[in-house]
Amino acid sequence: MSDPTDFLTTQTGTLLEKESEDRFWLNMGPQHPSTHGVFRILLETEGEIVKNVVPIIGYLHRGVEKISENREWMGALPLTDRMDYLGAMSNNMALTLPVEELMELEVPRRAQWLRVLALETNRLASHLLFYGTLGLDLGALTPFFFAFRQREIAQYLLELLSGQRITFNYIRYGGVRLDITIPIEREFRKFITGFRPAYEEMWNLVEGNEIFRTRIIGVGKSTPELLIKHGVTGPILRASGVKRDLRKDRPFAAYDEFDFDVITHDKGDTYSRWYCRYKEMGESLKIIEQCLDGMPDGPHIKKMPFFFKPPPGEIYSVTDTPRGDLGVYIVSDGSRFPYRVRYRAPSFCNLSVLKELLYGTGIGDVIAILGSFDPVFGEVDR
């Protein structure tokens, strides 16, 4: 097992040789239309029923952690955008936090509030994408378009705020890059009034749809013990009844100043995961509204030089992202470059439990369960 590719060749090679008459190996991905990027699963199926699963990752590995070591601290920040490209704001946040802690920076209050605004808008956009793609995975086209019409506006707002649509690079060491202006705030309020009826419509499209419900209720059931054993976090863990949300438990940015609920559901199946993410969109909307109403005055960033040298030391910090807990471990040796940056990506840990849930399901359920995990492979492979 010295060569890391050994694992793949032995696994796939020996397994594929053992095809019998009533079982065969089905290769799903990395170019399959609904593996959410470049995931590859080998399924041993008996008819439609999955008997064995070999998940294979690594097709989107770009060495983010290693590249970070060869750039200045400021240069490591845009790389985080490329990890979880659907929730890039929270990735910026995750790297900013330990560096600020190491340098003992005082971040202005307005900056913290702007961070919350950006994070929650991005969470909304990310969950909207989940809503649409789960529909696509189950074979329904309309939820996708309903969700993307709203997501488009959310992306537009983030573009107004940060100047970018996907890779924002907005949350910086010491604050945020750009301040919010009155026209942008007006656009945010327009979005909120327009989003409410669409939000109701999206609920009816799934909850009032019998086939949708039969496809997701009771599919891919998980227990809290199993999920905790595999280090699963985020909406997937909350969907099995564990009330864990770092925005409440260990508030970062200005989350302790906001009033919102942690959504949980007790079944732990695909429906619960859908339910949690859907309800979290409502909570995000609540937070965005509070942000706009009570935005404090002051500077939006504490001015920093482009090249700076944090004091030597190491820090591990965890933040909440739309997909779970994103942990960042940084080591600084006092130079302009980070000595080591290590990310604990939530999608990666969440995927580890997938294998357990797929045994004994049908091919259609495999796609539904994978869709309900909402993984981002930029983050899994880094």
Place this chain on the structure above:
Amino acid sequence: MKLLEWRVRRVPVGKISLILGILAFVLFATWKIWALTGYWSLEPAFDSIRNFFLNLRDKFGGPGELPMGLYNTIIITLKLLGILVVLLLIGAYSTLMERKILAFMQDRLGPTRVGPRGILQPIADGLKLLQKECIVPLGADRNFHYLAPVICFIPALMGAVLIPFGKGLIPVDLNVGILYFFALGAFGELGIFLAAWGSNNKYSAIAGFRAVAQLVSYEIPMAFCIMSIVLLSGSLKIGDIINAQIEGATAYGGLGFPIWFIVPQFLGFLIFFLSAVAETNRTPFDLAEAESELVSGFHTEYTGLRWAFFFLAEYVNIFIGASIITAMYLGGYAGPELPFLGITLSSVVWFCLKVFLIFFIIVWLRGTLPRLRVDQLMMLCWKRLIPIAMANFLLTGIFVFANTVRLTPQLWPVHLENSAYTSIAAIVFILIAMFGLAWFFAKDLLKPIKERDA
């Protein structure tokens, strides 16, 4: 590594011969049906050819009369070509219609670029598909792979002779009409299975298994619905079924009062509609081409014109299914005469409106519903549709029997004991036997997948 190589053929001869072959086959098949049903026998054809040459010889002197046989040949050929062109246009333009309706439901515009409001889009798509090369995977069974789209497409075209476009506009009113439709439905499935088997692709293979299971299951409730309609109208002919709804009676039977069969057969209508959607592989029953699970299902390995044949066959099948539903339940071309149009044209308008309504509902389903899972699909058929269809059939039988007694009381006192009780007993026996058989064969399928596995 050998499987990764592709054998590529870029000769257009294949496409041309495919088109010519299909044309020839359709002409031959339809002519054969016409000949079998007594419309036209082989003799006039020979006569016409002979007469043609005789006339040629004679006509050097001056113009003569066109021989009857040749006249027939030309007329029939023109009719067939007309049906072919109309069908291809319907197949192509129902795609545009579907895209526009879906776009309307999903709050977007649909195709707008090719021609005004995108009405030339199907033609552009067709031209694009004509230009693409047909790739055959190396491990595939070339003959099956080549034959499958043809076998899929031809029954769809053959089914078109049944469509009652309007009053007196049924191309061929076969005396076995509705059974013919049923047989063609099964024939088209053969094409799907051949495509799945001949592609050397696991996704296709799974899709093929799914398609066969689905088709075999959903033909049963469909057959029960058809039998109920046949009981009500007393005939298998499409024309008679429509007449039974317009006039209330035909030469063979009927209810004695005019009524669209959707009223006495509402359950039957729902079941037949669902089964027809399942037969044409449409959402929510599109398991054979489940895009998110099986890439493209049975036509994963098809490109270009061959893929287009599957595509056209699907839409032509939808059109035929909608026409049959219209004919069986919605009174066919029945409707009040419209001003300025005359009887024939207004019947065509009514027929088209009803077919469009059915087509719209099918697209509406696609815009609303996700796909069922395989076991849920089977459960819906075996646990819900088949029992309801059987009960519907039984009730229809009792109703028709009572109605016949009412209409002809003078016939019954003698034979009542013999026929009524025995037939009811027979029906009850058949019901029990079929339920038993269905349970026996399907009990394993009816369990949820998880349970069966454990």
